Amino acid sequence: xxxxxxxxxxxxxxxxxxxxxxxxxxxxxxxxxxxxxxxxxxxxxxxxxxxxxxxxxxxxxxxxxxxxxxxxxxxxxxxxxxxxxxxxxxxxxxxxxxxxxxxxxxxxxxxxxxxxxxxxxxxxxxxxxxxxxxxxxxxxxxxxxxxxxx
Amino acid sequence: xxxxxxxxxxxxxxxxxxxxxxxxxxxxxxxxxxxxxxxxxxxxxxxxxxxxxxxxxxxxxxxxxxxxxxxxxxxxxxxxxxxxxxxxxxxxxxxxxxxxxxxxxxxxxxxxxxxxxxxxxxxxxxxxxxxxxxxxxxxxxxxxxxxxxxxx
Numbered sequence: 001x002x003x004x005x006x007x008x009x010x011x012x013x014x015x016x017x018x019x020x021x022x023x024x025x026x027x028x029x030x031x032x033x034x035x036x037x038x039x040x041x042x043x044x045x046x047x048x049x050x051x052x053x054x055x056x057x058x059x060x061x062x063x064x065x066x067x068x069x070x071x072x073x074x075x076x077x078x079x080x081x082x083x084x085x086x087x088x089x090x091x092x093x094x095x096x097x098x099x100x101x102x103x104x105x106x107x108x109x110x111x112x113x114x115x116x117x118x119x120x121x122x123x124x125x126x127x128x129x130x131x132x133x134x135x136x137x138x139x140x141x142x143x144x145x146x147x148x149x150x
Numbered sequence: 151x152x153x154x155x156x157x158x159x160x161x162x163x164x165x166x167x168x169x170x171x172x173x174x175x176x177x178x179x180x181x182x183x184x185x186x187x188x189x190x191x192x193x194x195x196x197x198x199x200x201x202x203x204x205x206x207x208x209x210x211x212x213x214x215x216x217x218x219x220x221x222x223x224x225x226x227x228x229x230x231x232x233x234x235x236x237x238x239x240x241x242x243x244x245x246x247x248x249x250x251x252x253x254x255x256x257x258x259x260x261x262x263x264x265x266x267x268x269x270x271x272x273x274x275x276x277x278x279x280x281x282x283x284x285x286x287x288x289x290x291x292x293x294x295x296x297x298x299x300x301x302x
């Protein structure tokens with residue numbers, strides 16, 4: 001479809017309708033489209049935050065799984081980059097029941113970041129750039145070799 | 151309200167360096183940022199497709215696992231929207247060893263898509279817009295038993 005990002009995460013939930021409501025409450029996403037299967041499941045949905053998009057679907061079938069069905073393990077996570085308000089975003093998520101794994105902290109590469117688990121155990125990291133650093137400055141700050149090619 | 155500058159998936163691999171090379175060969179990702187230790191160990195990588203990035207992640211805790219360790223299960227799928235020809239993209243991925251789970255097919259909402267599995271078992275969906283479809287038309291094509299709320 002036109003106007004879609006190049007890359008969109010699609011996240012599996014046992015209860016996708018509850019997940020959409022939770023993502024609105026905890027993270028401030030807006031649900032703009034739901035294709036439900038008439039049996040409580042969601043074939044396709046789109047939750048937006050600014051110009052950004054995730055798809056929330058379920059219940060999982062075949063090779064798909066929610067971390068809730070894998071004793072909390074997961075094969076991917078999603079990072080959300082904010083323009084401002086990182087600490088307030090963390091407090092909103094915590095109030096909605098997010099399990100905060102790393103409290104907001106400013107990282108050596110210039111971003112302030114917190115991480116949490118959502119209602120079914122999917123991991124999220126949320127960041128905000130505090131200071132713009134070049135690859136060279138990042139390398140100096142972290143003591144790591146940083147390059148832009150393999 | 152804090153505005154979003156974007157979502158970015160981090161996809162977890164047992165062998166992230168091999169995954170970087172594979173994602174470039176199969177899908178056409180470019181390496182945007184790569185961080186490694188003095189001993190050549192993988193620390194962090196971001197790869198670009200179009201305007202967006204993914205992170206290639208590693209199994210850095212007991213909870214972050216490659217599908218290889220979870221009987222092929224996936225908790226997320228990554229969807230890529232391409233501007234080019236999806237059938238050509240599929241053949242490139244297949245030649246690089248992708249297991250095609252659904253061959254390219256035009257969907258009710260106007261995208262031509264295919265789905266595949268990478269060497270560590272992550273699932274990917276790749277789509278190309280081929281047709282503009284209204285909500286009413288999409289609903290008709292789906293038939294009964296399915297309800298669409300919202301459309302673009």
